[in-house]
Amino acid sequence: MEIIALIIIFSWLVITTIVAALAGIIKKFSLEEWTVASREIRSIIMYFALAAEIYSAFTFLGLAGWAFSYGYSIYYAPAYFTTAYCTGFLLAKYYWIYSKKFGYITQADYFADRYESRLLGVIVAIIGVLALLPYIQLQIIGVGIIVESASYGTIDRTTAFIIAFLCTAVFIFIGGARGILWTNVLQGILMFTCAFIVLGVPLIGVGGIDRLFDIVIREFPSHLVPPGAKGIHPIQWYMSSLLLTTLGFWMFPHLVMRVYAAKSPEAPMRSTALMPWYSILAFPIILAGYSALILVPKLGVADMAVMETIKIVYPASIVGLVGAGGLAAAVSTGGGLIQASAAIIARNWIQRGLWPKAGDITTAWIARFLTLVITITSLLLALYAPALLVYLLLVAYSFVVQFFPGTALGYTWKRATKAGVMAGILVGCLVVILTSFVWRDPYGVHSGIWGLAANFATTIPVCLITKPPSQQVLNRFFK
Amino acid sequence: MPLTAERIAVLLAAIPPIVLILSAPVVLYIVEPRVLGMPFNLFWHLMWMVAGPFILTVAYTIRVREMRMKREV
Numbered sequence: 001m002e003i004i005a006l007i008i009i010f011s012w013l014v015i016t017t018i019v020a021a022l023a024g025i026i027k028k029f030s031l032e033e034w035t036v037a038s039r040e041i042r043s044i045i046m047y048f049a050l051a052a053e054i055y056s057a058f059t060f061l062g063l064a065g066w067a068f069s070y071g072y073s074i075y076y077a078p079a080y081f082t083t084a085y086c087t088g089f090l091l092a093k094y095y096w097i098y099s100k101k102f103g104y105i106t107q108a109d110y111f112a113d114r115y116e117s118r119l120l121g122v123i124v125a126i127i128g129v130l131a132l133l134p135y136i137q138l139q140i141i142g143v144g145i146i147v148e149s150a151s152y153g154t155i156d157r158t159t160a161f162i163i164a165f166l167c168t169a170v171f172i173f174i175g176g177a178r179g180i181l182w183t184n185v186l187q188g189i190l191m192f193t194c195a196f197i198v199l200g201v202p203l204i205g206v207g208g209i210d211r212l213f214d215i216v217i218r219e220f221p222s223h224l225v226p227p228g229a230k231g232i233h234p235i236q237w238y239m240s241s242l243l244l245t246t247l248g249f250w251m252f253p254h255l256v257m258r259v260y261a262a263k264s265p266e267a268p269m270r271s272t273a274l275m276p277w278y279s280i281l282a283f284p285i286i287l288a289g290y291s292a293l294i295l296v297p298k299l300g301v302a303d304m305a306v307m308e309t310i311k312i313v314y315p316a317s318i319v320g321l322v323g324a325g326g327l328a329a330a331v332s333t334g335g336g337l338i339q340a341s342a343a344i345i346a347r348n349w350i351q352r353g354l355w356p357k358a359g360d361i362t363t364a365w366i367a368r369f370l371t372l373v374i375t376i377t378s379l380l381l382a383l384y385a386p387a388l389l390v391y392l393l394l395v396a397y398s399f400v401v402q403f404f405p406g407t408a409l410g411y412t413w414k415r416a417t418k419a420g421v422m423a424g425i426l427v428g429c430l431v432v433i434l435t436s437f438v439w440r441d442p443y444g445v446h447s448g449i450w451g452l453a454a455n456f457a458t459t460i461p462v463c464l465i466t467k468p469p470s471q472q473v474l475n476r477f478f479k
Numbered sequence: 480m481p482l483t484a485e486r487i488a489v490l491l492a493a494i495p496p497i498v499l500i501l502s503a504p505v506v507l508y509i510v511e512p513r514v515l516g517m518p519f520n521l522f523w524h525l526m527w528m529v530a531g532p533f534i535l536t537v538a539y540t541i542r543v544r545e546m547r548m549k550r551e552v
Contacts, residue, residue, distance in 0.1 A: 072507065078524040082531040083496040089535050090492050093542070209516030217510065217518070224518050225508050239503050246496045266543055273535035276528045283525060 005320030006151045010163075012190070012324040016183040016331065017167045023182040024175030031360040034176035034367060035105040035343045036261040041181055046262055047271040048188030049181040051278045053258060055191055056135075056333035057142020060326040063282055064309075065302035067289025071223025073233035074286055076241045081279035083242060084249035085272045091250050092259050092268035094411045098477070099260040106340075107256040107403070108348040114410045115418035116473060118352055123425065124403060125348035128253040131396040132337045133378070139334030140165055140382045143327060149307035150323025152316070162379060164327060168335045169375035172342075173368050177261055180335050187328035188278075194325025195281035197318060198306060201288040205295050205313040209287065215294055223290070240446040248401030248448060254340030338378070342370035395436050398448030402428035405452075405459045413463075414474055420463030428455030484545035491538040495531045499524075 027033050041049065066074040095110075104110050107128060112121025143164045144157025151160075171179050206212045216223055227234045250256070259268040285306060292305035295312055299305060310322050346367035351358045358366070405428075406421035432451035441447055468474075480486070507520050514522040 072520065075507070075521065075524050078528060079499050082524075082527045083499055085531065086492040086495050086535065089538065090489060093546075210513075213513060213516055213518055224510050224520070235504050235507060238507065239500050242496075242500050242503070246500075265546065269539055269542070273539045274532045276531040276535075280525070280528055286521075 003154075005316045005323060006154060008317065008320035009147060009150055009324045009327055012327065013164060013167055013331070016186060016328070017171045019186060020171035020175035020179030020183040020335075022175075024171075024179040027178060029176075029361075029364065031347075031364040031367075032103075032105060033178065034364045035339075035347070036099075036257060037176070037178040037181055039100060039261060040263050041261045041267065042263050043267040043270050045181055045185055046258075046267045047274065047278070049184040049261075050255070050258055050268075050271050051275065052184035052188035052191060052328070052332035053180075053254065053336040054275075054333070055188075055279075055281065055329055057139050057146070057326065057330035059191075059282065059285065060306060060329050061142055061145060061303040063285045064289030064292065064305035067223075067286045068292045068299065068305045069229065069302040070233060071220070071229040072225055073228045073238060074289070076238050076245070078279065078282050078286070079238075079242050080245035080249065081282055082276045083246040085275045085279075087246055088250045088255075088272035088275075089269055091407070092272055093265050095250075095256055095259040096262055096265040096268055098411075102476070104260060105257070106344050106347050107251075107253045108344060109352075110256075110410070111403075111406060111421070112348070112352060114469075114473065114477060115406070115416075115421055116470065117418045117422070120418055120422050121348050122353045123422065124406075125253075125344045125353075127399050127402070127425070127429065129341050129344055129349075131252070131400045132254065132341045134396050136334055136337045136341070136374070136378045137382050139330040139337065140378055142330040143334070144382075145301075145303060146307065146323055146326035146330065149304060149311075150319055150326070152311075152319075158383065161382065164331055165334065165375055165379055168331050168338065169372050172335050172339045172371045172375075176368075177257070177339060180332070180339055181258075181261065183335070184332045187332040190325050190328045191332075192278065192281050194322045194328075195284050197314070197322055197325075198288050198310060199284035200313050201284075201295070201306075201309045202291045205309060206291050212287065212291055212294070216290055220293055223293070234444045236444040237441070237446065240444075240449045244397060244401055244446050244448040244452075247404045247452065248397055251400040251403040251407065253344055253400075254336045257340050257343065258336070338371055338374050341374050342367045345370050345374075395432050395447070398432040398436065398446070398451050399429055401448045401452055402432070402455050405455050409459065409463075411477070414478055415463050415468060416459075417463045417466045417469055419466040420459045420461075423462045424455040424459030427458040428452060431455075484541045488538040488542040491534050491541075494534055495527055499527060 108121040108125040111124045112118050140161045144161040147160035148157040202212045223229045262268045288309050289305045292309050296308050346363050351363040402425045405424050409416040428451040431454040432447050435447035435450045506523050510518040
């Protein structure tokens with residue numbers, strides 16, 4: 001029966017690889033095409049593309065695992081699946097308009113241009129790539145867990161993630177942004193379908209949602225209210241994490257690049273406005289996490305909650321389909337992260353930093369080859385040094401939220417200056433490091449919020465006392 | 480400060496984050512009554528996922544109408 005599951009999972013991988021490669025082949029290769037799909041993506045594709053890129057291995061494994069281990073605190077995820085799109089909706093218009101007007105292909109392009117500083121562009125690019133790396137590794141590990149479990153152990157996790165990510169590297173190399181966006185439509189539809197198959201776990205496995213929570217309220221009451229099952233997530237943790245994700249979510253460089261790929265500003269605005277409805281896929285998975293408390297109470301690895309509970313409820317073919325959904329979630333997100341990292345390094349570290357004479361086509365080829373380098377490096381790290389990126393993961397979200405003042409003030413405040421934004425980012429990151437590793441989350445408030453507060457407290461006064469932006473910049477951005 | 484279309488859109492889009500963050504100290508402790516079998520605090524999040532796009536669609540309509548008017552001008 002494991003053969004059926006395996007065939008489904010790997011057929012899916014082959015289909016996505018072919019679709020992505022074809023999407024890239026049909027268009028003429030250029031820097032703009034490979035990085036932002038020539039800015040031709042329409043609303044429907046944008047919607048599923050964003051969905052597949054946003055909902056990752058964490059959605060399939062982590063949400064249920066978190067509900068199983070900690071209980072209520074996972075509610076911050078469905079909360080930010082609503083609130084982060086409010087921020088995204090507001091920012092998407094500005095992201096798209098200025099990228100189209102001034103030809104940006106990465107987030108760092110905006111910082112370098114708006115603040116007239118290549119150095120600031122390079123700093124933003126370095127922090128951006130450092131923030132993406134641990135998430136790439138998370139997807140790699142996620143693929144391993146999902147395929148190993150869905151194949152009933154026939155394929156070990158190392159083989160699984162090597163095959164999956166080598167296919168991913170091939171389709172990004174050939175297909176670029178368009179390949180990722182096209183496969184993400186397929187992945188997004190599959191993920192949504194699979195999430196609702198998971199609803200069978202509480203309905204069939206436990207006997208209904210009512211019965212599930214009757215048992216949880218009776219036997220695991222601490223799972224349902226703060227500070228959660230382990231007592232480590234007080235209410236201020238929930239509030240500060242929600243604020244952090246609301247402001248920080250659309251600071252991730254790969255998501256900014258996806259907005260740049262849209263054909264019109266309406267496409268990303270419409271997609272973000274309607275995305276919370278797609279996010280409802282989180283609910284069956286959270287319910288599966290609670291169901292695991294009853295169905296597999298001695299579960300050793302919490303992240304296996306979804307895969308182990310569906311094995312109890314469904315036959316191998318459905319397990320394979322859900323495995324393919326999980327694989328789709330990990331590969332679509334991982335692919336986007338790898339492509340964005342390669343584009344940022346090629347554009348902002350090399351073309352706008354070390355080698356200014358590099359032409360656009362040369363830069364695009366560098367980005368293509370960097371895709372392979374980043375994939376292989378990530379696979380090696382996942383194999384030989386899985387703990388290396390754990391520290392980076394702790395601070396990744398908190399780091400990218402430090403771009404928020406420079407982004408929001410840059411669009412709305414004429415007095416926002418290079419010195420102010422640069423000082424704010426550096427002070428913010430320093431405070432994040434201190435509140436992550438020295439004095440962890442003081443008063444239960446997330447380190448990213450402490451960093452952001454310090455960032456604003458630095459940016460605004462420094463902007464006011466330093467030389468204002470040139471008249472040329474003010475004319476370009478505010479007239 | 481005049482209430483422009485952009486400002487109305489910002490105000491509307493700010494409703495879900497403000498409500499979800501500020502209501503947390505009260506709502507997250509409410510398990511009963513249960514709705515659709517779920518504890519109230521879980522249902523509360525589902526409700527906002529359903530309601531959020533309606534609010535953002537209103538904001539979108541207002542914003543896009545203004546953008547199109549500007550484009551025509």
